[in-house]
Amino acid sequence: MLKAAIVADDLTGANDTGAIIAQDGYTVGTVLNLDYIDRFEGYDILSTSTESRGMEQENAYAAVKKAAARFKTMDCKFFSKRIDSTLRGNVGAEIDAILEELGEDTYAVVVASFPGSGRTVVGDYLMVNHVPLEKTEVSRDPISPVTISKVTDIVRLQSKHKVGYISLSTVMKGHEEIKNEVLENAEDCRVIVIDARTDEDIREIAKGCIGSKLKFTAIDPGPFTGSVIRELYANDQPKGKEIVNKNKKILCSIGSASALTRIQIKALKNQRDPYVIKVNTLAFFKESERKEEISRVIQDVVQKKEYSDILAVVTALDDSDVLDFSKIEGLKGKTKSECAVYIATAMAEICEGIKEELQEEIGGVYLTGGDISAAYCERIKAIGFDVKDEVIPLAIYSEIIDKDMNRTHMITKGGLVGDENTLITCIDYLQDVI
Known part of the structure; x- marks a missing residue:
């Protein structure tokens, strides 16, 4: 059984989320072409990139849906939709795609924070090193500029689903309060955006979401996915491997x-x-x-x-x-x-x-x-x-396989x-x- 599958919109993101998980000793592979996925038998977690960040929305939707469908055939327990840490690309459309593929009983939990890389969400605003997203260099990105800082607004502009929101004041009360608000939001929202300022906040969110017993997919730049996997497999974490030293x-x-x-x-x-x-x-x-x-x-x-x-x-x-x-x-x-x-x-x-x-x-x-x-x-x-x-954070060591x-x-x-x-x-x- 595949413990988790990660669908990213670019290769760097696929590897980064995988690396967060690999630090706990899991074997993590990034599959560049899903036609070769059988060669990755035995890995705990697999990721892939749809290279859809710069695509038109309908093409990005189709690419993500196709990737999720392929992983579904592998008896995968948990799905993650990796998004850019500055919310570039087709965030809402790709959320819709993975929800469509995973079924009507699945919810999307969006935790856009990456504290280790200076990305935090407070009051629904994504801050990059304490600067609102729209005031950073990302607003001038040559391919996928972002000119909005509110996470819910970015998602709503693209997604067909109603978007709920849980504030930092709830998150700071711990996983039981988070669980209750997740369940409350889930009554009429398929997508739930949650504030987070620290890695501890993200761990509490993971516990709260798992405690809700809802079927959900993680929508995040990596840390939330990592925390969910740690919680899901807390009693089954392997030991890491040693690295060999040479000089070239x-x-x-x-x-x-x-x-x-x-x-x-x-x-x-x-x-x-x-x-x-x-x-x-x-x-x-x-x-x-x-x-x-x-x-x-x-x-x-x-x-x-x-x-x-x-x-x-x-x-x-x-x-x-x-x-x-x-x-x-x-x-x-x-x-x-x-x-x-x-x-x-x-x-x-x-x-x-x-x-x-x-x-x-x-x-x-x-x-x-x-x-x-x-x-x-x-x-x-x-x-x-x-x-x-x-x-x-966001710089990944791996071995590329030809x-x-x-x-x-x-x-x-x-x-x-x-x-x-x-x-x-x-x-x-x-x-x-x-």
């Missing part, structure tokens, strides 16, 4: 356009002396220049490999490197997601090319940006991940995750385990 080069592919990512690259350059090459992203949109630029970057890194044990390919080093897709010739009529694919697939081809050239000299790969991670997985025909650990079942150490991280030193933390971690 780290290959980094950093494609996020966020200002935070550029700050992290600068800190890495100042403190770890990596070899960094910036790609000409504009060339990726011109067929006559694309192959030439990809080849140039691969050969440059191969030739300069002795400069450092950290080899980094980046799309932006300062603000002027960030592209405005609307001003690029030949892209008229294309969505921002479609434009981003040009960059992601080129970065994936570069990463694969470097790894093929250097072979066993590369001990681990670091990827920033969910679209970059997904493109690389597709490029190498990966079938999934063996999720190992959470380096920091079609021949070969494994590579990897850390994936979202572009809006962490602080100035997070990239350094991730690289140091990866160097310790390879």
